[in-house]
Amino acid sequence: MMKTIKTTSLAMAAIVALGGFLAGNSLAADYPSKSISVLQGFKPGGGSDALAQLTQPYLEKVIGESFVNQYIPGATGAIAWTQLAKQTKADGYTISITNTPMLMTNYIMNEEIKYDIDELTPIANVVTDPGIVVVSKESPYTTIQEFFEAAKAKPGMLTVGNSGVGGDDFFTTLIVEKATGLKFQMIPFQGDGPSWQAAMGGKIDASFNNLGITFPQIKAGNLRPLVLFAEKRDSNLPDVPTLKELGYDVASGSSRGYSAPKGIPAEARDALINAFRKIAEDPAFAKTAADRALTLDMKYGDEYVAYLQKQEEDFAKIWEEVKSQYQNK
């Protein structure tokens, strides 16, 4: 009798163990089997949220599970990304929207911010909004050449706005200064909006901004675009030259994509990357993106990793060069 119980319990233990093993196995293979949390480092209604509202309904259709947004705004996203890198279980059920260059410039510029991109598994980049220089419709500058001439005549006197220290427009201005040898008076604002509004109201000479953000005002004729920091001209603004055409190798903008913590199961990573590939093939997705003035720039897996690493290297170098003079101001 005793023996029977023992055998039975042994057998049961074996079954449980085997079942557990199978279940564990199938968990990874069946990814995802529950909803996925998306950490957002910015307030609802901002650029991150716009990306979430664009992609997640399509991702849900492909992946068959829902995405749950969790907003943890603060410190230009650093609170959410620190949580992603340091405290999140690497099971593929918590991912985050990662914005460049803030993802890297946060820790490049502040030693108190401890995470870095090596602690993440970049999944896919989705949109890149190219940089642009806009001036008021009443501005004396009608071309980028005129603007650069004026800057050359009065070094450090032309006032140019950006979306904030450490943001994409801030770094774009530094890159342009370095490439052209010009010097501007940089004015950081709290976001892209106040920056272009100051230019539109004639409070500052120009705003270094983003195409997608300023496009409605450009279309209405309130802002005049001077130059685009993209690889090639934009079909919406065929008359606006790129800085590359003028002989300066500068292409810059703000990108938004998705990343998971380091060490998520390979199955989860593949499933997520595939989901992004699938939605990118959907014409409805492309149309929705275009309707919302978001420029798609899909980069998957390793390509996205390389993109982030290149940017990290570039921004670290620029910051190293300028930080002493900038912080003394």
Add this chain to the structure above:
Amino acid sequence: MIFDAIINGFFGVMAPLNLILVVVGTTIGMFVGAMPGLSATMAIALLLPLTYPLPTASGLSLLASLYMGAMYGGSIAAILLRTPGTPAAAATVLDGYPMAQKGQAGKALGVSLVSSFIGGVISSVALLTVAPILGQVALKFGPVELFAVAVLGLTIIASLSRGSTILGLLSGAIGVLVAMVGMDNITGTPRFTFGNINLFGGVSFIVALIGIFSVPQAIRLIEKKETERKTVVNSITDRMLPTWAEFRKIYVTIIRSSFIGIFTGIIPGTGGDTACWFGYNEARRFSKDKEQFGSGCPEGVAAAEAANNAVVGGSLIPTISLGIPGSSATAVLMGGLMVHGVMPGPTLMTEYADVTYTLIWAVMLANFAILFVGLLLTRLSIHVTRVKDSIMAPLIIVLCVIGSFSINNNIFDVFIMLVFGLLGYIMDRLSIPPAPLVVGLILGNLLNVSLHQSLLMSHGSWTIFITSPISAALLALALFSILQSTPLFAWVRRSWRRKSS
């Protein structure tokens, strides 16, 4: 053409679905507004995905009426619990709660309701008729002008310092100092963060506000002796709406505050949280018996509440005429437009006139919804004053914890809230008024950033504040305000009067 659009918009909003959504939105807004920590901005963002299946105009009507409802809802908690439900209701506490303590909770809520209604209607009319003209004002406000607004705002501290000017200034200075915590917006240098990244973004204003007002209130309820409790019973059956005689005393204040609210709303970067103080301050400035303010004066409630509801229409003016959000809630609303495929920008009033004018009429109708839903809901909410203090005190603390956590989903904010609660309690014990601290906290960062930006723009020259006409006028007004509360002004007036007689 504009006239056609206005008429079409009116018929658009009269569709049964839209009418229902306006009432639903207003009701949700009132509830959200009444809960400390839940803000209109957050509720709009959370409800946004639910509006996807709805027609654009209907979805936006829901969200806009929610915004309007929340502005009134904030006063319910402010009056009954001494806890502002939204930052925009902070000034309502000053006279609303003393009224409730005198057994006039119903009347205070009634005054708030009527003022909110009138403020909202006046701002909706402005939105409907002169938005394209007034919208241009938003562009006139750059860093230089915003600095002047911040300076003018800080002079309010003087009139909020009941009793001791020194203690008031101390409180205001603490507020400005706390506003300096965090990463400086211009240099990127972290200040007073002690290496903690949770402080990089600064102290969340709403979190501090919840702590400063609510925790001391809870402790005060606990400290009260059993015999002192419930000596004042708020009559539930009393008349809520003010009588004609009462209304005649406050209507000038309501109209003045409405215009203050509209303009504060138009200026980007200032919203209901600033407008309520401006409205309150001006009401006190023009009042014959200034000493009544702060001790349960219906005029004080009316001034703050008319101003914060007028902000809704005001902040929508630059939003729809230029695509510039006038406040954080309208910024989220603008994001909502984009999701619905409407490009926010200067084409809203032409290309998307049908959607835009339906939205404007929804804002208008939301005022009426506030009046009707408000009368029902508010009558119920007065029952809150019958809850025993021993139950109410812990309940307030629980609400504070939930509220401060839910703002950024960050447990750190709960500790910040408790620290400010303790600070508020100490200040209460030392009779340091909390209101100047709140004003300092709201305006401190604006002051810091706009000053630095202005000086960058002028390459270090301070004359930029005089050469801008708007800034010069506002700064002169600020100087006048300061002089008005010094003995010098009284002396000048006395000698002038002597001369004329």
